[in-house]
Amino acid sequence: MNPETTPAALQAKVSGSSFYAGMRVLPQAEREAMYAIYGFCRLVDDIADDQGRDPTTRQAELDQWRHDIEALYAGADPGQASLVARAVEQFHLDKADFLAVIDGMAMDVEQDIRWPDFATLDLYCDRVASAVGRLSVKVFGMTPAEGIPLAHHLGRALQFTNILRDIDEDAEIGRVYLAREFLDDAGITLGTPLQVTQDPRVDIAARQLAARAKTHFDEAHAILKRRPKGHLIAPRLMAAVYAPILKRMEAQGWKPPRTRLKVNKAALILTAVRLWVFK
Incomplete structure (x- = not known):
């Protein structure tokens, strides 16, 4: 991380994360760019999740991030967006993807997301996850195709x-990301977040989302298997770590009480070494 543009508190968060361990396999320029992107995501995510402050204040802070990203691309003073300035210049990252991430966080601020229809859930995931992926694949040197x-x-x-892993944590702060269609199919009455997530039939709804996740993992694996151009160790690592977590959750089920599965940092590092040796 660049200490000149990365606040000390953020440096500590990034360096203590499993993401930090995973991205260490990249060459320095790409690694530093990914840390900057991750740092940006952590900062705007912290704004969205700060339940201790009112939505108006948090929305204003996200609006300031939008302003700073726009300023960065306009060649003006980037303010806090200086965090990603070097990455933007080196890897020609798209402004629209940074703004999409902010828009996704704003969805959490506008109102606590509860049982959105699947189209809204998919839009949310495009903004908070796939947009980050679009920034990342440019750093990895992949072609758009x-x-x-x-x-x-x-x-x-x-x-x-992550949604399936964090059902209880999200419910505690008033959020349920499981799609309304899945809950309806399970016959669950939409009461409070805790009532919904403590209903044993939530397992039925969760398994529908798990099936969607599994299909997306399969599609991602198919792309990576073709060995396209680029630094593929990082995305291969993320898939290699998270797909087994999904499988373990499927075996465990989602009936309450649930045990939250965590990323094992030591296993992540060993997986990174294995992928590096056999790349």
Whole structure:
């Protein structure tokens, strides 16, 4: 991370994450760019998830990020967007993808997301996950023909997996990301978030989302298997770590009480080494 543009508190968050360990396999320029992108995502995500402050304040902070991103691309003072300035210049990252991430975070601020219809959920995941993927594949040096589909599928696979892993944590702050159609199919009455997520039939709804995640993982694996141009270790690593988490959750099920599965950092590093040796 560039200490000149990365606040110390953010450096600590990034360096302590499993993402940091995973991205260490990249060459320095690409690694630093990915840390900058991740840092940006962490900052705007922290704004969206800060339940201790009112939505108006949080929305204003996201609007400031929009302003700073626009300023960066206009050649003006980028303010806090200086965090990603070097990455934007080196890898020609698209402004629209940064703005999409902010728009996704704004969806969480406008109102706590509860049982959206699937189209809205898919839009949300495109903004908060696949848009990050679109930034990332440029850093990885992939062509648009292979990189954009990979960002689409792997981004959604990872985000759906996170939603399934974080059902209880999200319900505690008033959010339920499971699609309304899935809950209706399960016969669940839409009461409070805790009532919905404590209903044993939530397992039925969760398995529908898990099936979508699995399809996206399969599509991402198919792209990576073709060995397209680019630094593929990072996306292969994310798929190799998160697909088994989805499989373990499917075996465990989503009936309450649930046990949240975590990314094992040591296993992640060993997987990274294996992928590096056998690339």
